[in-house]
Amino acid sequence: GAVVSQHPSWVICKSGTSVKIECRSLDFQATTMFWYRQFPKQSLMLMATSNEGSKATYEQGVEKDKFLINHASLTLSTLTVTSAHPEDSSFYICSARTAHSYEQYFGPGTRLTVT
Amino acid sequence: DAKTTQPPSMDCAEGRAANLPCNHSTISGNEYVYWYRQIHSQGPQYIIHGLKNNETNEMASLIITEDRKSSTLILPHATLRDTAVYYCIVRVTGNQFYFGTGTSLTVIP
Numbered sequence: 251g252a253v254v255s256q257h258p259s260w261v262i263c264k265s266g267t268s269v270k271i272e273c274r275s276l277d278f279q280a281t282t283m284f285w286y287r288q289f290p291k292q293s294l295m296l297m298a299t300s301n302e303g304s305k306a307t308y309e310q311g312v313e314k315d316k317f318l319i320n321h322a323s324l325t326l327s328t329l330t331v332t333s334a335h336p337e338d339s340s341f342y343i344c345s346a347r348t349a350h351s352y353e354q355y356f357g358p359g360t361r362l363t364v365t
Numbered sequence: 366d367a368k369t370t371q372p373p374s375m376d377c378a379e380g381r382a383a384n385l386p387c388n389h390s391t392i393s394g395n396e397y398v399y400w401y402r403q404i405h406s407q408g409p410q411y412i413i414h415g416l417k418n419n420e421t422n423e424m425a426s427l428i429i430t431e432d433r434k435s436s437t438l439i440l441p442h443a444t445l446r447d448t449a450v451y452y453c454i455v456r457v458t459g460n461q462f463y464f465g466t467g468t469s470l471t472v473i474p
Binding site: 254256286293294295341347352353357361 | 461467
């Protein structure tokens with residue numbers, strides 16, 4: 251149980267375009283989802299926290315207009331990277347938790363390359 | 366910001382116990398310690414968590430010092446598949462996880 255999926259697993263896009271990444275909890279209802287970014291050989295950096303049906307809370311230094319997060323249902327959250335640039339190339343990972351536990355279940359990650 | 370410090374790397378012989386230390390000297394009384402690991406290019410995998418008592422599950426044991434300022438994750442019989450980056454995380458009151466730099470564990474045949 252407690253499986254989180256992400257789609258796509260990798261994506262290549264051109265500079266200036268937007269990319270949407272989906273995060274789904276497959277066998278549980280996720281009241282809270284988290285989005286992280288990880289650059290090569292670095293640790294995970296928390297970008298934002300989203301609760302179902304409400305606006306996401308962004309970490310300091312993360313541009314909310316560039317990284318649009320939608321958590322419209324208890325099983326789906328999306329991250330849209332708008333007007334992507336090469337410096338946005340990274341490994342994006344989501345996680346989810348239920349209302350009954352603080353444990354986070356992580357997705358497999360999405361590797362974004364902006365050319 | 367991360368509230369933990371870990372050694373950047375460790376080696377362990379296959380079949381031996383791997384003991385991974387973590388310092389969290391500023392931990393508050395109601396903050397839990399979580400351990401996750403990340404195998405290359407995958408999402409982190411939950412291992413174990415605890416508040417103040419020692420914990421054990423099928424994967425590992427977690428030993429937390431009495432003053433809660435440090436903890437040790439123990440993998441009792443390390444295998445090659447345990448090679449990964451191990452993260453010790455203090456869950457803050459807002460329920461977010463702030464990852465530190467982790468320990469890169471290499472299990473040697």
